[in-house]
Amino acid sequence: MPDNKTLLLLPGDGIGPEVTAEVRRVVDWIAKRRSVSFDIKEGLVGGAAYDADGEPLTDETMADALDADAVLLGAVGGPKWEGLPFEKQPERGLLRLRKEMELFANLRPAVVFDALADASTLKLEVVQGLDIMIVRELTGGVYFGEPRGIETLADGSRRGVNTQVYTTGEIQRVARVAFELAKKRAGRVCSAEKANVMESGVLWREEVQKLRDAEFPDVELTHMYADNCAMQLVRDPQQFDVIVTDNLFGDILSDEAAMLTGSLGMLPSASLGAVDAAGRRRALYEPVHGSAPDIAGKNLANPLATLLSFAMMLRYSFDMGEDANLLEDAIQRVLAGGLRTADIMQPGKARVSTSVMGEAIVTELDKQAG
Numbered sequence: 001m002p003d004n005k006t007l008l009l010l011p012g013d014g015i016g017p018e019v020t021a022e023v024r025r026v027v028d029w030i031a032k033r034r035s036v037s038f039d040i041k042e043g044l045v046g047g048a049a050y051d052a053d054g055e056p057l058t059d060e061t062m063a064d065a066l067d068a069d070a071v072l073l074g075a076v077g078g079p080k081w082e083g084l085p086f087e088k089q090p091e092r093g094l095l096r097l098r099k100e101m102e103l104f105a106n107l108r109p110a111v112v113f114d115a116l117a118d119a120s121t122l123k124l125e126v127v128q129g130l131d132i133m134i135v136r137e138l139t140g141g142v143y144f145g146e147p148r149g150i151e152t153l154a155d156g157s158r159r160g161v162n163t164q165v166y167t168t169g170e171i172q173r174v175a176r177v178a179f180e181l182a183k184k185r186a187g188r189v190c191s192a193e194k195a196n197v198m199e200s201g202v203l204w205r206e207e208v209q210k211l212r213d214a215e216f217p218d219v220e221l222t223h224m225y226a227d228n229c230a231m232q233l234v235r236d237p238q239q240f241d242v243i244v245t246d247n248l249f250g251d252i253l254s255d256e257a258a259m260l261t262g263s264l265g266m267l268p269s270a271s272l273g274a275v276d277a278a279g280r281r282r283a284l285y286e287p288v289h290g291s292a293p294d295i296a297g298k299n300l301a302n303p304l305a306t307l308l309s310f311a312m313m314l315r316y317s318f319d320m321g322e323d324a325n326l327l328e329d330a331i332q333r334v335l336a337g338g339l340r341t342a343d344i345m346q347p348g349k350a351r352v353s354t355s356v357m358g359e360a361i362v363t364e365l366d367k368q369a370g
Ligand code: IPM
Pocket: 091, 094, 095, 251
């Protein structure tokens, strides 16, 4: 018998603990009804880790993350920790996980659910049926480039520096993920950079094109300046299938794409590393929404982005596509049935809490699995 699958749960801050708690229900359901068990270990990250240990991520938790088959993170950050020195801030915990797990490919799907299509601020016909995948480079670029820092100049004024830097290898490995995804989707990749201003953008464009020509001739590749891409995303988002871009542009474009769906509380993400010799791929899954400190601890948060992140985990880390489909279908049906958390509430629908939403998903899973 193969070993149990190991899952490290890092609930983090704000609404993180509430939304990740709902995943345990689904894990229990899968153990009971689908006979697949997960060993769950829990750890601290972000402000919660700082409060307990004085660090936004301890070496022990880092080691647990490297050992686990997959990591599920809730959210990090909040006003309570805003005054901390830069290196102690909650976000540093997340960035350390990304860097040390070498999670270079961040997959952020922006999907408009039929039941929620009119929640978007854009016109229904612009967003209905939308299904795009943003692949964001996650361990390079200006987020990690050296030199970086704030220095005081001779005249007493200060200078802040960050460096945008990419190597061919870093560009190719994330572009490869985008092309492989496109092959299973509509077969189109749009690569976004600022080749009109930045040398790193020129290199990005050349390397993505080279890889496409050499290995993915059947995938249609277009290039777009990142600012134009931001504009096209609100003008005509359906023109896109997969968008591949660097760390900073991806941060911005993925927030924009998320909002097209009208419901940040619905959007999952997967951050993937390379496949190792044993066929194992490091991976971290997290909802795109943040820690939402204003509603934390009130049983109001929407757990669906976290449950959808868990579905991505089933699909990408555990090859359990069938179970992922079951979970995604259950979510569709519960929404179609009219249940809504506060963030996606619409007239005539039933407003429910975090835990009632989680229970409803499990009830629906039971029905589907007969
Ligand atoms: C995200 C977030 C993070 C980022 C923050 C919390 C460091 O905005 O995951 O998009 O900038 O990458």
